[in-house]
Amino acid sequence: MARIKTKEIERETTVEKVEKILTGAMQEFLAHGYAGTSMDRVAARAGVSKATVYSHFHDKEGLFRALIEQSAHKKFEDLFDKSLLEGEPKVVLRYLITTALDGMLSDQEHQAFVRILIGESGRFPELAKAWIHDMMTPPLKIICEYLDSHPELNIPDSEATVRMMIGSMVHFMMTQELLHGKEIIPMETERLVECLMYHILK
Amino acid sequence: MARIKTKEIERETTVEKVEKILTGAMQEFLAHGYAGTSMDRVAARAGVSKATVYSHFHDKEGLFRALIEQSAHKKFEDLFDKSLLEGEPKVVLRYLITTALDGMLSDQEHQAFVRILIGESGRFPELAKAWIHDMMTPPLKIICEYLDSHPELNIPDSEATVRMMIGSMVHFMMTQELLHGKEIIPMETERLVECLMYHILK
DNA sequence: GTCTATATCCAGATAGAC
DNA sequence: GTCTATCTGGATATAGAC
Numbered sequence: 001m002a003r004i005k006t007k008e009i010e011r012e013t014t015v016e017k018v019e020k021i022l023t024g025a026m027q028e029f030l031a032h033g034y035a036g037t038s039m040d041r042v043a044a045r046a047g048v049s050k051a052t053v054y055s056h057f058h059d060k061e062g063l064f065r066a067l068i069e070q071s072a073h074k075k076f077e078d079l080f081d082k083s084l085l086e087g088e089p090k091v092v093l094r095y096l097i098t099t100a101l102d103g104m105l106s107d108q109e110h111q112a113f114v115r116i117l118i119g120e121s122g123r124f125p126e127l128a129k130a131w132i133h134d135m136m137t138p139p140l141k142i143i144c145e146y147l148d149s150h151p152e153l154n155i156p157d158s159e160a161t162v163r164m165m166i167g168s169m170v171h172f173m174m175t176q177e178l179l180h181g182k183e184i185i186p187m188e189t190e191r192l193v194e195c196l197m198y199h200i201l202k
Numbered sequence: 203m204a205r206i207k208t209k210e211i212e213r214e215t216t217v218e219k220v221e222k223i224l225t226g227a228m229q230e231f232l233a234h235g236y237a238g239t240s241m242d243r244v245a246a247r248a249g250v251s252k253a254t255v256y257s258h259f260h261d262k263e264g265l266f267r268a269l270i271e272q273s274a275h276k277k278f279e280d281l282f283d284k285s286l287l288e289g290e291p292k293v294v295l296r297y298l299i300t301t302a303l304d305g306m307l308s309d310q311e312h313q314a315f316v317r318i319l320i321g322e323s324g325r326f327p328e329l330a331k332a333w334i335h336d337m338m339t340p341p342l343k344i345i346c347e348y349l350d351s352h353p354e355l356n357i358p359d360s361e362a363t364v365r366m367m368i369g370s371m372v373h374f375m376m377t378q379e380l381l382h383g384k385e386i387i388p389m390e391t392e393r394l395v396e397c398l399m400y401h402i403l404k
Numbered sequence: 405g406t407c408t409a410t411a412t413c414c415a416g417a418t419a420g421a422c
Numbered sequence: 423g424t425c426t427a428t429c430t431g432g433a434t435a436t437a438g439a440c
Contacts, residue, residue: 013405014405014406017405017406048406048407049406049407049408050407051405051406051407051408052405052406052407055405055406056405
């Protein structure tokens with residue numbers, strides 16, 4: 001009994017260390033990029049030795065891949081609540097657009113994630129692809145189905161329309177926040193919301 | 203006379219070396235990012251010594267800043283020809299959108315530039331701002347004026363509309379090319395063109 | 405599993421001859 | 423202005439004790 005308990009305690013602290021490494025490494029990668037992050041700082045931030053980091057993740061690339069992949073899967077859950085896709089388009093669409101935009105604009109970690117994903121998409125193409133698959137495809141499909149279920153909207157190509165919608169929103173976040181364009185080309189979020197509502201609902 | 207000519211020849215080769223350093227360094231930065239680029243390879247690619255690179259550019263950061271700034275100023279010229287902004291909207295807008303989209307989708311160097319600009323926008327915020335100013339503001343203004351000069355289009359907020367337009371186009375390029383989404387969520391360019399035409403021209 | 409200590413290499417940057 | 427040679431620090435990664 002005692003041995004088992006000891007084992008369990010040991011495994012717990014190990015898990016905790018791995019957890020600390022993962023979260024700390026994520027912070028480092030988001031702040032400094034892939035090449036700009038050192039394994040020394042990753043270890044220091046997690047409060048463990050470098051050798052421990054290497055014993056859990058084969059090398060720097062392995063650690064990076066694990067982090068990005070995990071994050072790509074996780075994030076797409078909480079972007080929007082698909083149960084809200086019921087009701088008349090005027091209300092539903094406005095709510096959808098507002099929620100998604102505000103979510104992106106206020107989430108600095110998500111912004112840093114997008115930054116590194118794009119920045120490293122040359123070196124790590126598969127990670128970019130996985131993100132596209134996990135983040136873009138689900139909302140695309142769901143919103144398409146919603147638009148198609150309302151033929152009175154008269155939308156000839158719902159998929160293209162949803163891409164236009166998402167694209168203008170993501171691009172807005174990028175120019176305003178990621179690229180620090182808030183002061184250079186300022187614009188209230190509501191104007192983009194109204195614009196999309198106007199052009200989509202005719 | 204002879205001395206002057208010698209001097210001129212010497213200055214010519216110097217300029218040539220600087221040119222070689224600039225173009226070579228650009229290739230390196232575009233391929234490997236800021237932190238991933240080494241001054242050794244920059245020097246080697248230019249066929250000069252490292253000391254020569256440092257004598258012309260104070261340090262790595264200075265070289266990078268010079269390159270990105272120069273490129274931000276230069277590129278915005280050839281994106282579109284504003285003389286083409288005369289005629290009826292159906293023709294002008296379609297041509298504008300098609301040209302810009304095809305230009306972005308086929309220019310791999312521009313794509314790599316966007317990648318590094320976003321990737322390093324955390325470390326070099328002023329460069330990102332300069333690019334926003336040089337690349338976004340001019341077309342934004344010009345297209346806005348065009349739309350406003352055609353009140354029959356019934357566009358309530360031309361600036362927001364142009365942002366929607368440009369945003370969806372840039373985002374399309376990013377997902378398809380930068381993030382290698384061509385095979386994962388394929389879509390013909392024409393569909394986005396038609397979609398924009400439909401929603402903007404009502 | 406985790407540590408300290410270390411091997412090995414390569415980075416940015418400069419000194420000094422020519 | 424340009425080179426070779428070098429300084430110095432910090433990077434990835436591992437060996438070996440506990």
